[in-house]
Amino acid sequence: MITCESCGTSSVLRDQAFETAGSGGEMLDAPSLIRLGQSIVVRSLDLMPVGHARFSYGRGWWDEFWCIDGYGEGHWLSADEGDYALERDLSRDHWPKSFRPRLGAETEILGQSFTISEAETASSIAVRGEFPEELEVGEAHLYFDLSGENSAMATYEKWDGGEAWSIGQWVDPWDVTLS
Amino acid sequence: MIVRVVFVVLVLGLIGAATFMSINGVWGDSSAVISTRNGSPGGGYGIGGRGVK
Amino acid sequence: MNEAADQTHSLNCTQCGAGLDVLGGGRVKTHICSYCGAELDAQDDYKVIQQFRDMKRPDTPFDLGMTGQLWGVEFTIIGTMAWTEYYEDKRWTWVDHQVYSPTHGYGWLTVDKGYVTYTRKTREIPSPPFISNSTIEHNESRPLVKFQGETFQYFSSGTASPTFIEGEFNYRPSLDDSVRYVELMGSSRMLDIVQSGREREYEVTELPDQAALLSSFGVATNRRPRQKGTHPLENLVRSSLQLFTRNVALIGAAVAVVLGIGLSAKGEQIARSGQTAVSSEITLPFEVTDDTGLTEITIEANANNSWAWFETELTDAEDEPVAAFERGIEYYSGSDWKEGSRKARTRLTLPTGTYTLYLSMTEAKVDWTGGRLATNMSVTVRQGVAQVMWVFGAATFLGLIGFLFLGQRFLHHQSRWSGSDWSDD
Numbered sequence: 001m002i003t004c005e006s007c008g009t010s011s012v013l014r015d016q017a018f019e020t021a022g023s024g025g026e027m028l029d030a031p032s033l034i035r036l037g038q039s040i041v042v043r044s045l046d047l048m049p050v051g052h053a054r055f056s057y058g059r060g061w062w063d064e065f066w067c068i069d070g071y072g073e074g075h076w077l078s079a080d081e082g083d084y085a086l087e088r089d090l091s092r093d094h095w096p097k098s099f100r101p102r103l104g105a106e107t108e109i110l111g112q113s114f115t116i117s118e119a120e121t122a123s124s125i126a127v128r129g130e131f132p133e134e135l136e137v138g139e140a141h142l143y144f145d146l147s148g149e150n151s152a153m154a155t156y157e158k159w160d161g162g163e164a165w166s167i168g169q170w171v172d173p174w175d176v177t178l179s
Numbered sequence: 180m181i182v183r184v185v186f187v188v189l190v191l192g193l194i195g196a197a198t199f200m201s202i203n204g205v206w207g208d209s210s211a212v213i214s215t216r217n218g219s220p221g222g223g224y225g226i227g228g229r230g231v232k
Numbered sequence: 233m234n235e236a237a238d239q240t241h242s243l244n245c246t247q248c249g250a251g252l253d254v255l256g257g258g259r260v261k262t263h264i265c266s267y268c269g270a271e272l273d274a275q276d277d278y279k280v281i282q283q284f285r286d287m288k289r290p291d292t293p294f295d296l297g298m299t300g301q302l303w304g305v306e307f308t309i310i311g312t313m314a315w316t317e318y319y320e321d322k323r324w325t326w327v328d329h330q331v332y333s334p335t336h337g338y339g340w341l342t343v344d345k346g347y348v349t350y351t352r353k354t355r356e357i358p359s360p361p362f363i364s365n366s367t368i369e370h371n372e373s374r375p376l377v378k379f380q381g382e383t384f385q386y387f388s389s390g391t392a393s394p395t396f397i398e399g400e401f402n403y404r405p406s407l408d409d410s411v412r413y414v415e416l417m418g419s420s421r422m423l424d425i426v427q428s429g430r431e432r433e434y435e436v437t438e439l440p441d442q443a444a445l446l447s448s449f450g451v452a453t454n455r456r457p458r459q460k461g462t463h464p465l466e467n468l469v470r471s472s473l474q475l476f477t478r479n480v481a482l483i484g485a486a487v488a489v490v491l492g493i494g495l496s497a498k499g500e501q502i503a504r505s506g507q508t509a510v511s512s513e514i515t516l517p518f519e520v521t522d523d524t525g526l527t528e529i530t531i532e533a534n535a536n537n538s539w540a541w542f543e544t545e546l547t548d549a550e551d552e553p554v555a556a557f558e559r560g561i562e563y564y565s566g567s568d569w570k571e572g573s574r575k576a577r578t579r580l581t582l583p584t585g586t587y588t589l590y591l592s593m594t595e596a597k598v599d600w601t602g603g604r605l606a607t608n609m610s611v612t613v614r615q616g617v618a619q620v621m622w623v624f625g626a627a628t629f630l631g632l633i634g635f636l637f638l639g640q641r642f643l644h645h646q647s648r649w650s651g652s653d654w655s656d657d
Contacts, residue, residue, distance in 0.1 A: 031306075031334040059275065060258015081257040082337015151355040170355045173336040174303075183476055190484040190630065197488065197626035200619065201495050204526035207619030209578045211557040 001131045003051075025126035025137040027054060033176050034065050034079060036129050041179045042077065042086055042171055046070050049077070051129035055122040055141070062122075066131050074132055076166055084176055085153055087168030089132075095165050101144050101156060109167055114146035114154050245270060246278045253297055255310040256332045256400040264311075264405075266296065266398045274400065284407050287396040290314035292327040292343050293446065293455040296399045300449030302350050302440055307331040309341065309449070311399035317392040324390075330401050338402040342437070345651075346459035347466075348445055351424070351437040356380060358434065362425060363414045365389070374654050377416055377423065379434075384416035384423045387464060388653040417464055417649075439465035462647040474637070481633035488627035492620045499528060499617035505591075507608040510540070514591040518613045526579040528617040531591065532610050533574060535563045537603030540596040542576070549586040564600050579617060589613065 003024035034040060039048045051066030062080035069075060076087045096107040105116045123140045144156040147170075154167040200206075242253050243263075247270035252263060262281065263272045269284035290312070298309045311330030316323060326344035328351075333339075339352040358379035363386065367375050374386040391412045397405050414425040422437040446456055470478075503518035510533065520527055533540050539562035546554045559576040589611065596605045 033335045057258065079335075081259045082333060082335065083259075147355075150357050172354065182473065183480075186477060187480055190480055193626050193629070194484060194488050194491065194623070197622040198491055198495070200622040201492075202498070202525055202618050204524075204579070204581060204617065204619045205622065207526045207617075207621075208580050209557065211559060211578060212555050212580045213557065214555050 001134050003127045027126035039179045041177050051131040054126040056125045057120050057122045082173045084171040086171050087166035090165035090167045112148050114148045116144050117147045118145040247280050255308050259402050260400040262404050263400050264397050290327045293451045294329050298449050305336050307333045311401045313394050314396035315392045316395050317390045346457035347463040349437050349439050351435050354434045354436050382418045384418045387415045387417045389414040464648050468644040478637040481630045485627045485630035488623050492623040495618040495620050499614040501614050503613040505611045507610050510593040516589045519586045520582045520584050522616045523584045526617045527582045528614045529578045530612045531576045533561050533606040535561050535606040537564050537600035538598040540606045541594050543594050545590045547588050
């Protein structure tokens, strides 16, 4: 999916042709370490942010950036008031079995144990740039943040018509630098 | 800057003076030596230290 | 980010109606009214959670709403918390300010003993993850933890409680809280293991440039805190002139040592007698061609657990006596020790010219078990020998200047650790 940065229109690439998917919403300017098209270094990994989505939880919002590393691999970098997390999509084969989404529940992913530390409903309020999946502005997502040992973290996300897992690490804001 | 130059000059001067005195053997005579030369300052046997005159 | 804050920037206390500034972000959990002490739930329409009373406002250079930079990142003071710790009959107080940056999140500025430090939470866990009271009491040496590849040494521990709370916080503080902390010191930062109830958190503290921080936050000169003692994180910063002086002195000392070693080898052998029986006399003519430095006469004899006494006389080309000296040789040894020397060195100043040296042994005695009298003697003459005392003296003097700086570092180290509650007994 691509959202035009100047007019905010989203398009989805289907069968080699772009279809208009709707508006990308209004992205208010706010202080940010990460900007589309400005490459950054996170834990010695060079990343180019190409997509920016903003999710509102009512009182506030957080940002998710779709970033491409030097090998062409994609990462999600989320920025939530100084809490940064770098995650990769978890392939369906590794999804935890018998997972019960509630606070404090424990589960095991790739041999590591995780505890659900936060649960939140959020909806995307604005999208800009390119994404590996279709993001619909206004769509409500249920988020569960799981914390593991030593900065390990994972996210379970559920929305109408889908669910997804990602896994990664918390990143210290002072470790996010412009390259 | 001037303080640094002065300090370097002092250190070099100290090492230079020490080297000069070392090479010339200043105060290097063994205390056991007594000069027996007649007519040396003080005359006759003088306790060593200023060399044999 | 706080959408509500972007639009309104203020709210009215739901308890007393006072106008309150909203300075933090969307992750702020509670807002404690500066006027009535009501704790409001920022996540639930600012409903009153509890009421704090009789809180004494602490003395601090910072007010809510002040903004300033820490390492180039802008932070806003959004909360104030005063802490007290009691131990036996002693009492410590300090003030924490919750600070917020939209890009770097929530942290703390702490004012303690006149120093302002910046603390933030870390999600990395040190190894071991916890230091118990009994470890602290029973360990022989300061407990250590490894964190991010660095070793941190135990500094202090204690239990503290808040006495004053106002403003916004990203958690729910309470006057009833009791927080146990273990503080450890690394090379340039401190690590705190903080336990409150069942929750354990890790915090990293750094000491920013004090003058830059205070002026960046716009703290008026008359409100700046008076620093007491040396802060544990205060590095010994030397002026470049001090560093220059130290380096020049140390380099000078090294040069002088090298020169001294070189000069020790200076000198040239001009005469050498063969091994001669001690019963006879050695007559050794020699010519001094270089009168810089000293002439060195070395007598050698094979005394073993015994001593021998030698008389020497020097005459010039006209056979007139020039100098005389007597020297003893004593040498004792056992299976794992030895004492004395089989050589006796004499140095004297001789003008250029031809000389003759007369050497004879006058007395000898065995005064140790298994001793043997010297049977042979020999003598060597060298010219142009240096008196190296001067250059080694210069090296010592310059080295001492360098050591004074080391002493200064030691004193600084002592005062850095003086706040630690660790005792070696």
